[in-house]
Amino acid sequence: MEDVELSLSPEALKALLEFQQEEEEREKKLKSLYADAEKKFEEVKAQEGMRVFKEDWQLSQFWYDEETANNLAQALLEGANENTVIAILSAPSVYVAISKMSPSCVPTKHIYLFEYDKRFEVLAGSEHFCFYDYTNPLEFPASLDGKVHRILIDPPFLNKPCQTKCKLQLQVLHLTSVLTFHQVGVTANKLLAKANDCGEQERRIMISTGERMAEVVSETYPGTRKTTFTPSHANGLSNEFECYANFEWRGWKFK
Numbered sequence: 001m002e003d004v005e006l007s008l009s010p011e012a013l014k015a016l017l018e019f020q021q022e023e024e025e026r027e028k029k030l031k032s033l034y035a036d037a038e039k040k041f042e043e044v045k046a047q048e049g050m051r052v053f054k055e056d057w058q059l060s061q062f063w064y065d066e067e068t069a070n071n072l073a074q075a076l077l078e079g080a081n082e083n084t085v086i087a088i089l090s091a092p093s094v095y096v097a098i099s100k101m102s103p104s105c106v107p108t109k110h111i112y113l114f115e116y117d118k119r120f121e122v123l124a125g126s127e128h129f130c131f132y133d134y135t136n137p138l139e140f141p142a143s144l145d146g147k148v149h150r151i152l153i154d155p156p157f158l159n160k161p162c163q164t165k166c167k168l169q170l171q172v173l174h175l176t177s178v179l180t181f182h183q184v185g186v187t188a189n190k191l192l193a194k195a196n197d198c199g200e201q202e203r204r205i206m207i208s209t210g211e212r213m214a215e216v217v218s219e220t221y222p223g224t225r226k227t228t229f230t231p232s233h234a235n236g237l238s239n240e241f242e243c244y245a246n247f248e249w250r251g252w253k254f255k
């Protein structure tokens with residue numbers, strides 16, 4: 001059979017090139033629309049914050065007021081650097097407080113929200129949201145095993161079994177060496193200074209829970225102490241809350 005060389009007429013070639021150019025432009029426009037929509041979504045998220053998430057009392061949801069959420073967020077971020085890994089357990093308003101901050105005030109991107117209510121996945125994004133049921137403390141992303149430097153725990157229920165499971169979560173996520181500081185008779189600040197001298201990350205532990213859990217907290221988390229900071233709630237929850245921590249900073253002292 002005779003070879004036939006296929007070639008396009010100049011008009012057809014011109015039409016093809018125009019079509020390709022139009023396709024590229026369409027794709028560029030679509031990408032820019034996506035980017036705009038994403039930016040707008042981030043802005044709305046930042047402005048609306050916790051207002052869009054109605055409290056579900058079945059899930060024991062009582063949101064902090066802004067001042068409390070900000071103070072707990074600052075306690076997690078102060079002195080952190082780009083390698084600091086932070087886990088926030090069952091305290092979405094603290095995660096929201098961080099996401100509302102200007103990026104220059106948030107030194108690390110490794111901040112994870114552990115939460116049972118999947119509505120918050122939209123807010124944190126799938127990379128930073130870890131579904132968390134306190135009854136299954138061993139089900140969490142393997143990449144965070146023993147990697148967390150700073151942790152805030154806000155147990156959903158005011159009882160000992162819940163605190164005990166939360167402690168197990170702390171143990172698997174966090175390197176707990178600082179927990180025993182008062183048993184060896186050094187102050188938290190001295191120990192933390194030592195940790196910093198070694199170039200290690202300061203390991204912070206905070207537990208925010210009902211005042212009536214005081215005894216259970218001191219048994220369950222032996223290196224933490226009651227602080228002068230009193231968490232308060234946006235909708236006037238009447239239960240007295242306390243914050244326990246293994247460190248002092250400008251936001252609180254040990255009681």
Ligand SMILES: C[S@@+](CC[C@H](N)C(=O)[O-])C[C@H]1O[C@@H](n2cnc3c(N)ncnc32)[C@H](O)[C@@H]1O
Nearest residue numbers: 059062063064090091092093116117133134156
């Ligand atoms: C006492 S609230 C703490 C919220 C915090 N005050 C705030 O403002 O973000 C308890 C949190 O535990 C979550 N929670 C409910 N059931 C849970 C479960 N089985 N495991 C882990 N967390 C749960 C709730 O969705 C809620 O965010």
